[in-house]
Amino acid sequence: GVDSLLLTIESLRTQLQQQERLGRERVNALLEDRRLRISEEAARRATEAEQRRELEQALERTESMLNKYTRDYLSLKHRSLQEQRNDAARIEALRLENDAVHQAMNALKEEAAIQMHSAKAGAKLSSEQYVNLFRQQVCDTERTMGLLKDQHSGLQQALAMRVHELEEHLSRQRKQHRELESRRRLEIEGFVQELSLLHKQLSRIE
Numbered sequence: 001g002v003d004s005l006l007l008t009i010e011s012l013r014t015q016l017q018q019q020e021r022l023g024r025e026r027v028n029a030l031l032e033d034r035r036l037r038i039s040e041e042a043a044r045r046a047t048e049a050e051q052r053r054e055l056e057q058a059l060e061r062t063e064s065m066l067n068k069y070t071r072d073y074l075s076l077k078h079r080s081l082q083e084q085r086n087d088a089a090r091i092e093a094l095r096l097e098n099d100a101v102h103q104a105m106n107a108l109k110e111e112a113a114i115q116m117h118s119a120k121a122g123a124k125l126s127s128e129q130y131v132n133l134f135r136q137q138v139c140d141t142e143r144t145m146g147l148l149k150d151q152h153s154g155l156q157q158a159l160a161m162r163v164h165e166l167e168e169h170l171s172r173q174r175k176q177h178r179e180l181e182s183r184r185r186l187e188i189e190g191f192v193q194e195l196s197l198l199h200k201q202l203s204r205i206e
Contacts, residue, residue, distance in 0.1 A: 052205050059198045066191040073184040080177040087170040091163055098159045105152045112141045 115137070 048205055052202065055198055055202050055205070059195065059202065062191055062194050062198060066188065066195065069184060069187055069191065073181075073188070076180055076184075077177070080173060080180070084170060084173055084177075087166050087173070091166045091170070094159050094163050094166070098156065098163075101152060101155055101159075105148060108148055109145070112145055115141060
């Protein structure tokens with residue numbers, strides 16, 4: 001009887017020790033699992049925080065570039081339109097100048113014609129000396145008319161060339177402005193798309 005009880009007690013003690021060992025191992029395994037989960041969660045949060053920081057920096061850089069390009073674009077557009085207005089004003093001024101020279105030339109022609117008519121009328125009634133004077137006046141008037149005609153022709157050519165140059169310059173500027181406007185619009189559209197994408201990425205992380 002006693003031996004049997006001793007064996008039973010020993011068997012129970014052994015079972016209890018095994019249970020205690022298994023319990024300790026299970027607790028240790030649970031603690032290790034919890035430590036790993038906490039460590040992984042901390043690493044995931046750190047990675048997300050870094051990604052968010054990088055995305056926010058990219059967003060800030062892109063917004064800054066967009067603002068800069070928009071400012072540059074508006075400034076260039078303003079400058080280009082101002083130059084176009086200035087060129088148009090110069091062309092108009094040259095045309096007005098050309099018209100004024102033309103009018104002055106016509107007035108001189110009319111005055112010369114009146115003087116010649118007057119001299120002819122006077123010459124019929126006067127002496128040989130008056131006839132000679134009339135001829136001299138006619139020669140002088142014709143020479144003056146010739147000089148004025150040459151000057152007028154030269155000035156008209158110079159004005160026409162200047163107007164042509166300005167019109168060509170204006171045409172080139174308009175073409176450059178259209179190309180620049182198109183390029184800047186595409187760049188701004190690209191920045192807007194990039195900003196939209198960055199905002200989406202940020203909202204996904206958050």
